[in-house]
Amino acid sequence: MASEQLRVGFIGAGQIATLHALAYEDNRDATLHAIADQDADVRAARGAEWGVGVAYADYRELLGNPDIDAVEIILPHHLHLPVTLEALAAGKHVSLQKPMCLSLGEADQIIAAAEGSDRLFRVFENFRSYEPYRLAKKLIDQGEIGDPLSLRMKNISGRGVGGWSQTTNARAWRSDTERSGGYLSILDHGYHMASIATHLMGHVESVHTLSTPKGDSVVPATQEMITFRFAEGDRLGSWETVRAPELLVRTKYYGGDEWVEVTGTRGVVWVNRCSGDLLGIPPVTLYRDGELRQFSDLDTDWDASFRDGGMEFTRAIVDGTQPDLDATEAKAVLAFCLAAVESKQTGRTTLLAELDQEETKA
Numbered sequence: 001m002a003s004e005q006l007r008v009g010f011i012g013a014g015q016i017a018t019l020h021a022l023a024y025e026d027n028r029d030a031t032l033h034a035i036a037d038q039d040a041d042v043r044a045a046r047g048a049e050w051g052v053g054v055a056y057a058d059y060r061e062l063l064g065n066p067d068i069d070a071v072e073i074i075l076p077h078h079l080h081l082p083v084t085l086e087a088l089a090a091g092k093h094v095s096l097q098k099p100m101c102l103s104l105g106e107a108d109q110i111i112a113a114a115e116g117s118d119r120l121f122r123v124f125e126n127f128r129s130y131e132p133y134r135l136a137k138k139l140i141d142q143g144e145i146g147d148p149l150s151l152r153m154k155n156i157s158g159r160g161v162g163g164w165s166q167t168t169n170a171r172a173w174r175s176d177t178e179r180s181g182g183y184l185s186i187l188d189h190g191y192h193m194a195s196i197a198t199h200l201m202g203h204v205e206s207v208h209t210l211s212t213p214k215g216d217s218v219v220p221a222t223q224e225m226i227t228f229r230f231a232e233g234d235r236l237g238s239w240e241t242v243r244a245p246e247l248l249v250r251t252k253y254y255g256g257d258e259w260v261e262v263t264g265t266r267g268v269v270w271v272n273r274c275s276g277d278l279l280g281i282p283p284v285t286l287y288r289d290g291e292l293r294q295f296s297d298l299d300t301d302w303d304a305s306f307r308d309g310g311m312e313f314t315r316a317i318v319d320g321t322q323p324d325l326d327a328t329e330a331k332a333v334l335a336f337c338l339a340a341v342e343s344k345q346t347g348r349t350t351l352l353a354e355l356d357q358e359e360t361k362a
């Protein structure tokens with residue numbers, strides 16, 4: 001370690017990086033030491049806001065700075081693979097924003113680089129660090145609902161009331177399929193949903209996607225109904241995405257929200273909020289044996305999941321442990337997303353085991 005506290009650099013200091021910075025406000029393990037962003041306005045604004053004096057236009061200069069122990073890569077999707085490989089080769093610990101990358105072939109390159117390095121690599125997916133999902137996972141693992149049987153997930157993309165709008169930068173690369181991968185409801189926001197499904201219920205074996213408008217389209221779908229079978233147990237899942245631009249969503253962040261329901265042999269658990277607060281009800285509800293329990297005393301602000309997720313990363317470096325998501329688990333989540341895209345393209349059920357491991361790309 002180059003200093004007593006780890007020195008972290010952000011590669012990409014755009015819109016979501018503002019929430020990543022919360023992890024370094026009161027972090028005994030690490031400080032935010034440098035940023036790299038190609039946009040001069042972003043560099044100036046974030047440098048001043050975060051009190052970070054070291055700012056580069058070229059991320060390679062940040063990677064060449066021996067004072068930096070670890071990096072958070074918070075870049076458009078097409079850069080996830082090359083910058084991760086360069087960062088590991090430069091001897092930095094890496095936290096890579098979701099989605100891991102854009103194809104299974106790319107994921108394999110990251111797995112090989114992570115396995116060949118003595119540095120920590122993880123994919124940053126903030127829903128797994130969100131307290132209501134943590135509680136739901138704990139309740140399920142403790143057997144509170146018996147053996148989990150079915151998962152239902154809903155994501156609404158509407159219009160935020162008082163929240164964020166996407167910045168020009170963030171919109172531009174997302175609307176370019178080469179840079180984002182397209183299929184945003186499945187590969188961009190959807191990576192969170194696939195991650196949570198996998199986290200709560202295990203790996204997915206097969207996927208079928210229905211969408212409207214019908215057929216293959218990289219432009220945002222109005223609706224998708226994605227159904228899937230889990231590899232273990234008699235477990236099925238469904239995941240509905242709805243784009244309703246006039247629907248008002250109470251949120252401090254993006255104009256979207258989601259909720260999840262898991263039914264087991266003895267009970268049901270609901271997580272009723274995350275990015276937004278459309279329902280305005282307690283974040284976690286548990287039903288079992290005729291009793292309904294509601295859990296309200298949780299940190300439900302979405303920003304806390306970024307603070308906690310970032311602090312998990314730096315603590316794990318200090319402790320020498322591996323936080324979620326390691327490269328192999330991150331690839332399993334990506335495979336679920338890519339299978340949903342392939343099924344949308346072909347109109348047929350996709351078996352994850354039959355995805356082309358070399359090339360599969362949205």
Ligand SMILES: NC(=O)c1ccc[n+]([C@@H]2O[C@H](COP(=O)([O-])OP(=O)(O)OC[C@H]3O[C@@H](n4cnc5c(N)ncnc54)[C@H](O)[C@@H]3O)[C@@H](O)[C@H]2O)c1
Nearest residue numbers: 012013014015016037038039042074075097098126169170
């Ligand atoms: N819930 C979440 O965890 C969440 C939410 C939003 C975005 N994200 C993810 O975060 C990442 C960034 O998304 P965003 O919305 O903040 O985008 P953004 O466009 O606001 O930020 C990306 C930044 O990268 C910079 N950049 C682009 N190419 C560069 C290069 N070659 N060298 C240096 N800087 C470069 C841009 O100038 C920009 O400031 C994506 O992976 C996205 O999926 C995650």
